[in-house]
Amino acid sequence: MKTLKLTPGAVTLAQLGTIYWQEASVVLDPSCRDVVEHAAHAIAAAAAGDEPVYGVNTGFGKLASMKIEKADTATLQRNLILSHCCGVGEPISRRHTRLMMALKLMSLGRGASGVRWSLIELLQDMLAKGVTPVIPAQGSVGASGDLAPLAHMTAVVIGEGVAEYQGETMPGAKALAKAGLSPIALGPKEGLAFINGTQFSTAFALSGLFEAWRAAGSALITSSISTDAIMGSTAPLQPEIHALRGHRGQIIAAETMRALLADSEIRESHREGDTRVQDPYCIRCQPQVTGAAMDVLRQAAVTLEIEANAATDNPLVLSQAGLIVSGGNFHAEPVGFAADMIALAVSEIGAIAQRRIALMVDPTLSHDLPPFLTPDPGLNSGFMIAEVTTAALMSENKHLANPCVTDSTPTSANQEDHVSMAAHGARRLMRMVKNLNAILGVELLCGAQGVEFRAPLKTSAPLQRVIDRLRQDSAALAEDRYLAPDLEIAASLVADGTIIVAAGLDLPELNA
Numbered sequence: 001m002k003t004l005k006l007t008p009g010a011v012t013l014a015q016l017g018t019i020y021w022q023e024a025s026v027v028l029d030p031s032c033r034d035v036v037e038h039a040a041h042a043i044a045a046a047a048a049g050d051e052p053v054y055g056v057n058t059g060f061g062k063l064a065s066m067k068i069e070k071a072d073t074a075t076l077q078r079n080l081i082l083s084h085c086c087g088v089g090e091p092i093s094r095r096h097t098r099l100m101m102a103l104k105l106m107s108l109g110r111g112a113s114g115v116r117w118s119l120i121e122l123l124q125d126m127l128a129k130g131v132t133p134v135i136p137a138q139g140s141v142g143a144s145g146d147l148a149p150l151a152h153m154t155a156v157v158i159g160e161g162v163a164e165y166q167g168e169t170m171p172g173a174k175a176l177a178k179a180g181l182s183p184i185a186l187g188p189k190e191g192l193a194f195i196n197g198t199q200f201s202t203a204f205a206l207s208g209l210f211e212a213w214r215a216a217g218s219a220l221i222t223s224s225i226s227t228d229a230i231m232g233s234t235a236p237l238q239p240e241i242h243a244l245r246g247h248r249g250q251i252i253a254a255e256t257m258r259a260l261l262a263d264s265e266i267r268e269s270h271r272e273g274d275t276r277v278q279d280p281y282c283i284r285c286q287p288q289v290t291g292a293a294m295d296v297l298r299q300a301a302v303t304l305e306i307e308a309n310a311a312t313d314n315p316l317v318l319s320q321a322g323l324i325v326s327g328g329n330f331h332a333e334p335v336g337f338a339a340d341m342i343a344l345a346v347s348e349i350g351a352i353a354q355r356r357i358a359l360m361v362d363p364t365l366s367h368d369l370p371p372f373l374t375p376d377p378g379l380n381s382g383f384m385i386a387e388v389t390t391a392a393l394m395s396e397n398k399h400l401a402n403p404c405v406t407d408s409t410p411t412s413a414n415q416e417d418h419v420s421m422a423a424h425g426a427r428r429l430m431r432m433v434k435n436l437n438a439i440l441g442v443e444l445l446c447g448a449q450g451v452e453f454r455a456p457l458k459t460s461a462p463l464q465r466v467i468d469r470l471r472q473d474s475a476a477l478a479e480d481r482y483l484a485p486d487l488e489i490a491a492s493l494v495a496d497g498t499i500i501v502a503a504g505l506d507l508p509e510l511n512a
Helices: 013-022 030-048 070-084 094-108 117-129 147-157 172-178 190-195 199-229 239-245 248-261 265-269 286-308 333-361 384-400 422-453 461-473 484-495 498-503
Strands: 003-006 025-028 088-091 136-138 162-165 168-171 316-318 323-325
Touching (some): 013 199, 030 070, 030 316, 094 117, 094 199, 147 190, 147 199, 199 286, 248 286, 248 461, 286 333, 333 384, 384 422, 461 498
Antiparallel strands (some): 162 168, 316 323
16 A cells, blocks of 8 residues: 655645545655644643643533543543534445544644654554544534544544454554554644544545546537537637637646547548537537636645645644634635536536537538437437436536535524534536436437448547547447446546547646
8 A cells, every 4th residue: 555755735736636536545644743743732732721722631622621630631622522423324435544543643743733753653553554434424514523423433543433344444543453543642732633624525525626627528529429420510719819819727627538549530520511500518618617617626726725624623722923823724715615616517528418419410400420320310219318317417507516515504502603514515427427427428428320321431540549448348338238238338438538549649737
């Protein structure tokens, strides 16, 4: 298993992507140890004093005015974790949990949380040895941090809760023991440091971002195949058009599609004498729509890279000023906005892809392709209902794209009277991208079928490689058959990046 050494405050999107895609382990650069331990000493001193410090020797939330005796500070932190383990729903994936743990390490490593270095070492060891807390998906409103999911993660650190180890789910203490690790009793403020923060929301927003960026690249490929299938024009891809507008995503999308369609015999066959003056928007405006979505994803990436490097618990130890101050960095509003932006981009990429599918199956618009892309229409329905399925998925994504960040509700006896809803705003992204990949998979099937109807004319070499890869697992539709497995195959070729590799597509990095 790959291990990354990270410097808190300077972690890149590329490193975060490696953690997500490869489930890499994480260790913090030892250079941050001094500032971490300095903050831990400051918290220990505050706990030994008589001055009330929130979360150190007081209750939490609405109970902050209640002073806690020095002898009870350890019990306070343990009770905090156990009482906050109130998540419900299905467990999140191992991949998401590991990214969440890595994000928590980066936040603690900023040296403003006041935790001991031994806790950082234990979290690192859990990642390295594959002890993965079982975390229910639902329960956070993204306000005073992702309290419930982070509490379930922290429960394993103290020998409670449930964890997965070597493919088996078991009590947290047993998983630690099997991995040769020992739980650690929490000291002053340490429980609060672990559960205050945006790491659950940020992990899901990042995963949605990474998956959506891959889908955007796949959409440029499937849309190029669709363009050739309906014998669409490449004139709207001319670079001067896009330079005159100036949007980077639009320019890159057009450039990518030009390269994918270069030297297509199908395209060259109708440069002259084509009676159509213009293609429908779903063909003509592909760079403007998919490119704009790519720009939105890049904007979200900037926010999420900053958040991944942030200290987001409360109170924070301001070492240079010698202060321990309560603030609101746990509020996940930036993550909520980023998640809403990603959702909009995902929805729009799917919306225009669905219209291309509808175009290809409609004989009045597809430039002489057979109805529903079947060689024997009437007896066979071809891709008729596959198109209907994409309409259903497109509509579902439209509903899911409604903003979550505007849906605040008061919690915790009105102490937390404005919340971000970033957690489910980010968590819905995986469902949306799965829907998008299915839409693009159907477009791949329809586009390939359409291109093959243009024989003996051939498409470009990159697009033909994509079609050849599809045909390894899904044969052309000569007559009706049980089609659901083909839709699943095509969606998986989109989701795992197979068609990007087949096309030789080299998209720029999100932060490039």
